[in-house]
Amino acid sequence: MTAPRALIVGAGLIGTSIALALCQDGWDVQVSDHDPAAVALAADLGAGHPWDESSGTVDHVVLAVPPSAVAASLLEAQRREVGRTFSDTSSVKAKVLAEAEASGCDLTTWMPAHPVAGRERGGAARAQADLFRDRPWALCPTEATSSEARRWSERVALACGAQVVELDALRHDRVMATVSHLPQLLASALAAVTTRLEERDLALAGTGLRDMTRLAAAEPALWADIVAGNAAEVGAALELLHAELGRVAPTGTAEGTEVAGLVARGNAGRARLPDKARAARDLSWVSVVVPDRPGELARLLLAVGDAGVNVEDLRLEHSPQHAWGLVELAVEPGSEEALCAAADRGGWRAHPAV
Amino acid sequence: MTAPRALIVGAGLIGTSIALALCQDGWDVQVSDHDPAAVALAADLGAGHPWDESSGTVDHVVLAVPPSAVAASLLEAQRREVGRTFSDTSSVKAKVLAEAEASGCDLTTWMPAHPVAGRERGGAARAQADLFRDRPWALCPTEATSSEARRWSERVALACGAQVVELDALRHDRVMATVSHLPQLLASALAAVTTRLEERDLALAGTGLRDMTRLAAAEPALWADIVAGNAAEVGAALELLHAELGRVAPTGTAEGTEVAGLVARGNAGRARLPDKARAARDLSWVSVVVPDRPGELARLLLAVGDAGVNVEDLRLEHSPQHAWGLVELAVEPGSEEALCAAADRGGWRAHPAV
Secondary structure, three states: OOOOEEEEEOOOHHHHHHHHHHHHOOOEEEEEOOOHHHHHHHHHOOOOEEOOHHHOOEEEEEEOOOHHHHHHHHHHHHHOOOEEEEEEOOOOOHHHHHHHHHOOOOOOOEEOEEEOOOOOOOOHHHOOOOOOOOOEEEEOOOOOOOHHHHHHHHHHHHHOOOEEEEOOHHHHHHHHHHHHHHHHHHHHHHHHHHHHOOHHHHHHOOHHHHHHHHHHHOOHHHHHHHHHHOHHHHHHHHHHHHHHHHOOOOOOOOOHHHHHHHHHHHHHHHHHOOOOOOHHHOOEEEEEEEEOOOOHHHHHHHHHHHOOOOOOEEEEEEOOOOOEEEEEEEEOOOOHHHHHHHHHHOOOEEEEOO | OOOOEEEEEOOOHHHHHHHHHHHHOOOEEEEEOOOHHHHHHHHHOOOOEEOOHHHOOEEEEEEOOOHHHHHHHHHHHHHOOOEEEEEEOOOOOHHHHHHHHHOOOOOOOEEOEEEOOOOOOOOHHHOOOOOOOOOEEEEOOOOOOOHHHHHHHHHHHHHOOOEEEEOOHHHHHHHHHHHHHHHHHHHHHHHHHHOOOOHHHHHHOOHHHHHHHHHHHOOHHHHHHHHHOOHHHHHHHHHHHHHHHHOOOOOOOOOHHHHHHHHHHHHHHHHHOOOOOOHHHOOEEEEEEEEOOOOHHHHHHHHHHHOOOOOOEEEEEEOOOOOEEEEEEEEOOOOHHHHHHHHHHOOOEEEEOO
């Protein structure tokens, strides 16, 4: 049986990660990019080999290019008969579909797709074969989409370890506007607002602000493309956000009960969000103070493991100026005492979050 | 030498954490609360003993009560001569100062203070002696504040391991509006907006939304009190946020370059924020896939430690449905290869984030 053959167009974070995963799954993978250096890096990382046009038509082409480039890339790839089936990775779908149709692409061989994963910073160098494992991979077929295009795009998603979610392009864009594009704009806007503060004032910032601005390290050009490609839905999501915030602003007079209502609605929304599957299992957290030296965390985890306690999740908080850190360990409810006892025996200070 | 004597009024997360820290530092600590059950829990946690009014005047009283309750609590404590000096923990300062002055409190014996730390959920049960370690502890003295009040409030902050930051009340409130109150409202509003989505749509949500809504699990009544106590500054911060977002909304037509500008300004703001001191040292991250079974993470860390590599930070990403997890380890730049080699020798798959 010959290996399935794929061409990945675009050796950025997404394309290279897909290429890595397909290579690990035994596919014959080629990579192309307008930047030869990106292709060389991807090849060095083990993400396949540079595209050789003379090698013939491949089974599936993944167009891992920015939203505004999908239609043109698809048209060119189809005209050159580079592959038999195609999918893309764009995080906006309806506009890309319209552009592909308008520019004369063959809609039967193309599955509009969106693997929902990423990292704050892009580029082939940040690629990981595991990037999509257990993450959603949206497929947005149209009536024209052939069963062959569907089958190959599903194979790619499954080879990457992703969970296929099928929904139409409009619904996809509406959901992404709320769960991805709006959070990005808020993180960017919040980080931008903090620039009004002086450097010394930022010493008062805590973990909340850090979490809320993590996404703000994103690529301006890519996000301009994404938001422009989903402008109506992003606008609608922003309107909803303004409506929520409008009750406490902009007059500057915040009425207590309205803020309480907003925070309570936020409680409800937060409670509905899928968390890590493990976290949803109502884990118990125990905090342990450990000296900050090589092997100390390992010794703690060994002691905990020896006590028969499985650590389900772990957070590490370094104290910047002291020679120790705070480790938060999540265990099955009922295992806290065994964990604390094991930590105590080893000379660590354990604090169950009662 | 007799131990310093403190009374903590309010056995919530903040008060109980301060009480725990002072106890560990050898203070004689009493705790009071309008809820006797909270006092009993705090005492059981080792946070001192229930307040005995007949025990006489203490050196310092910490009023760990909500912002709107500070002035009344201070007045009562001063009239009953419960302590010689006082501080509070309110996250808004100017309004509390005005209320204390208007209600006839003695401003000389009181240091307006704000230990800047917390957890998503409150209550004595979540208290930790380490809660304030290396976190900022704002002191906002007025011209009236006595040197004795300053000295005792500093002693409390230092006993908790905190870093004293002195600034006036107005500046404090302006900074907190941006670094704390605005992020809270945004997290709540974003989480509230997600309620328009159907349950199945939330499967498309990623880590970005999770980070951006973590604060949304906050207490409505407490935050209503905080925002009401800092209404003008929160309003001003919201105006700035609206101005940032206003360039991409509400028309629904997002102009690419404006979004790019917003994201770029966010890049700049994010880059200025203090991160964990270690993270700011430009650590190198390596991802390692480990089987999800007891002791496996410990074995990996031991192998890494044996190779002489110190793990500076660690993030754990469980895959919900597979028997393994992804561990991201941060090491000093230059140590990635040694880490990867150690992992490879142990049979793990390591991915340096090149």
